[in-house]
Amino acid sequence: MDVYEAVRSRRSVRGFLDRPLPSAVLSRVLSAALRAPSGGNLQPWQVYLLSGSRLDDLKSRVRRRIAAGDSGDQLPVPPYPTALPNVYAERLADMGERRYGAVGVARDDGESRARVRARNWECYGASTALFCYLDDGMLPPQWMDAGIFLQSVMLLLRAEGLDSCPQIAWAEYHRSVAEVIEPPDRYVLACGMSIGYADPGEPQPPMPRAPLLEVVTFLDS
Numbered sequence: 001m002d003v004y005e006a007v008r009s010r011r012s013v014r015g016f017l018d019r020p021l022p023s024a025v026l027s028r029v030l031s032a033a034l035r036a037p038s039g040g041n042l043q044p045w046q047v048y049l050l051s052g053s054r055l056d057d058l059k060s061r062v063r064r065r066i067a068a069g070d071s072g073d074q075l076p077v078p079p080y081p082t083a084l085p086n087v088y089a090e091r092l093a094d095m096g097e098r099r100y101g102a103v104g105v106a107r108d109d110g111e112s113r114a115r116v117r118a119r120n121w122e123c124y125g126a127s128t129a130l131f132c133y134l135d136d137g138m139l140p141p142q143w144m145d146a147g148i149f150l151q152s153v154m155l156l157l158r159a160e161g162l163d164s165c166p167q168i169a170w171a172e173y174h175r176s177v178a179e180v181i182e183p184p185d186r187y188v189l190a191c192g193m194s195i196g197y198a199d200p201g202e203p204q205p206p207m208p209r210a211p212l213l214e215v216v217t218f219l220d221s
């Protein structure tokens with residue numbers, strides 16, 4: 001698979017088969033992803049991979065919290081700016097329409113939306129999850145480094161016939177993640193990611209992108 005095909009075929013998969021992943025494949029992907037660039041070559045990512053009984057434990061901890069009406073932990077970083085400029089607010093709303101619309105959930109059906117959203121913490125059925133931490137106090141450039149690393153992981157997974165879903169949603173239950181992983185206190189959970197074999201039966205709405213000239217300005221004269 002060439003890089004274009006890996007980029008084109010990557011999408012956020014929200015339904016995985018219950019099939020374990022060969023650990024050699026995961027090691028190969030992560031070893032290659034470590035080649036991701038980072039400012040000053042800090043390589044600020046600290047990565048944990050969970051599967052088996054540890055991941056089951058994490059899923060049931062969060063399930064219990066949700067069932068008890070616990071709406072989650074204080075986020076280390078808000079997911080979006082409070083005042084989101086219109087163009088981004090529109091894209092966000094469009095994403096929600098497509099995502100929830102694909103599973104027949106209406107915009108005003110809060111209960112069903114919450115149920116669909118809770119699939120995040122079941123890893124959408126995936127049997128492996130990655131958690132990417134950064135040292136407390138890292139700045140936007142290091143968060144950007146982590147994003148570049150995570151995209152490298154996602155593209156390499158495609159080359160192995162695997163899919164993924166990056167999930168900031170895990171930050172909402174970062175205390176439960178920490179109870180299972182027991183990272184050093186100074187680590188901040190930047191992002192989770194479900195990894196696995198896509199379930200071909202899962203409805204996958206294609207997410208559109210803004211046209212080239214809406215986001216790229218060529219200044220060539």
Ligand SMILES: Cc1cc2nc3c(=O)[nH]c(=O)nc-3n(C[C@H](O)[C@H](O)[C@H](O)COP(=O)(O)O)c2cc1C
Pocket residue numbers: 010011012013014095120165166167168169170191207
């Ligand atoms: C940093 C980051 C965090 C995300 N968090 C979540 C999440 O918590 N749950 C989820 O289902 N999708 C999440 N996504 C997936 C986005 O919704 C998705 O990338 C976007 O809608 C474009 O769709 P595509 O990835 O299928 O092309 C996240 C993506 C990124 C890059």
